[in-house]
Amino acid sequence: MNFNFSSYKRILFIVGLMLVLLPQSLFAQQSKPLNLKNYDNEPYHFGFILGYNQMSYAFKYVDNYSLIPHNASEYPNTADQNFNVNATYYARSVESKPQPGFTVGIVGNLRLNRYFDLRLIPSLSFGTRTITYQIYKQMPPGSATKSVDFTQNKSIFSTFVELPLQVKYKSKRLNNIAGYIIAGGNLKFDLASQKKSQVDVTDVNTGKQITVVDNIKVKKSDLALELGAGFDFYNAYFKLGLEIKMSFGMLNILNSQNLIYDSSIQTLKNKTLQVSLTFE
Numbered sequence: 001m002n003f004n005f006s007s008y009k010r011i012l013f014i015v016g017l018m019l020v021l022l023p024q025s026l027f028a029q030q031s032k033p034l035n036l037k038n039y040d041n042e043p044y045h046f047g048f049i050l051g052y053n054q055m056s057y058a059f060k061y062v063d064n065y066s067l068i069p070h071n072a073s074e075y076p077n078t079a080d081q082n083f084n085v086n087a088t089y090y091a092r093s094v095e096s097k098p099q100p101g102f103t104v105g106i107v108g109n110l111r112l113n114r115y116f117d118l119r120l121i122p123s124l125s126f127g128t129r130t131i132t133y134q135i136y137k138q139m140p141p142g143s144a145t146k147s148v149d150f151t152q153n154k155s156i157f158s159t160f161v162e163l164p165l166q167v168k169y170k171s172k173r174l175n176n177i178a179g180y181i182i183a184g185g186n187l188k189f190d191l192a193s194q195k196k197s198q199v200d201v202t203d204v205n206t207g208k209q210i211t212v213v214d215n216i217k218v219k220k221s222d223l224a225l226e227l228g229a230g231f232d233f234y235n236a237y238f239k240l241g242l243e244i245k246m247s248f249g250m251l252n253i254l255n256s257q258n259l260i261y262d263s264s265i266q267t268l269k270n271k272t273l274q275v276s277l278t279f280e
Contacts, residue, residue, distance in 0.1 A: 101127025
């Protein structure tokens with residue numbers, strides 16, 4: 001997958017703003033009273049999380065995939081203006097573009113010792129992944145229809161039930177601020193079906209109406225590795241956390257249908273960037 005820097009500009013701005021404002025916040029707190037003095041000594045506590053995410057895919061491509069010819073049967077939507085039963089198709093490029101989404105969840109935190117916590121955060125994450133295909137339609141010599149290049153965008157909508165289990169390592173408090181890092185695993189289940197990707201078309205061989213999936217298909221379950229960091233701000237009545245993390249899918253979720261959309265891909269894995277606020 002090509003890295004699209006522009007998709008992450010807002011995230012990088014937030015992180016940069018955190019780094020710029022943190023020293024000023026620490027300095028300003030030197031004369032402030034300590035909030036929630038015994039908070040970190042409690043054996044457990046709960047809260048909730050609100051997050052902004054960007055979901056995308058990481059690809060491992062088939063060797064020389066752009067040179068692989070695909071016949072018309074591998075282009076399922078016979079009603080599409082680019083469909084021609086006599087054409088040969090080539091996927092010139094396949095790229096995933098991150099799209100914005102959001103996450104809500106419940107935080108359960110168990111104190112292990114002074115510096116380590118164990119966190120379970122059942123969540124719902126909503127998002128979209130868009131795959132952009134640059135396709136070349138080659139017509140036979142002498143055909144009245146010209147060969148053309150065209151772009152095809154395919155979106156996969158997901159609603160994930162997530163069960164992240166994380167170990168949190170936290171620093172000592174400096175007045176009312178502490179930094180932390182997290183690492184753990186996330187078991188994910190996609191509840192959103194791909195019915196929106198189904199279209200009714202005419203079978204070119206029988207002339208009958210059939211339903212086909214005019215998109216890539218993915219498996220519903222995944223296991224992800226997660227790494228992140230953040231800051232906790234201790235207020236008078238609650239603790240506010242500002243966190244950024246990356247989630248890397250460990251499983252190949254491609255459900256191959258031998259169509260032009262998936263024949264170029266050897267493995268397909270989830271990838272998510274998330275910025276969150278936690279209230280505990």
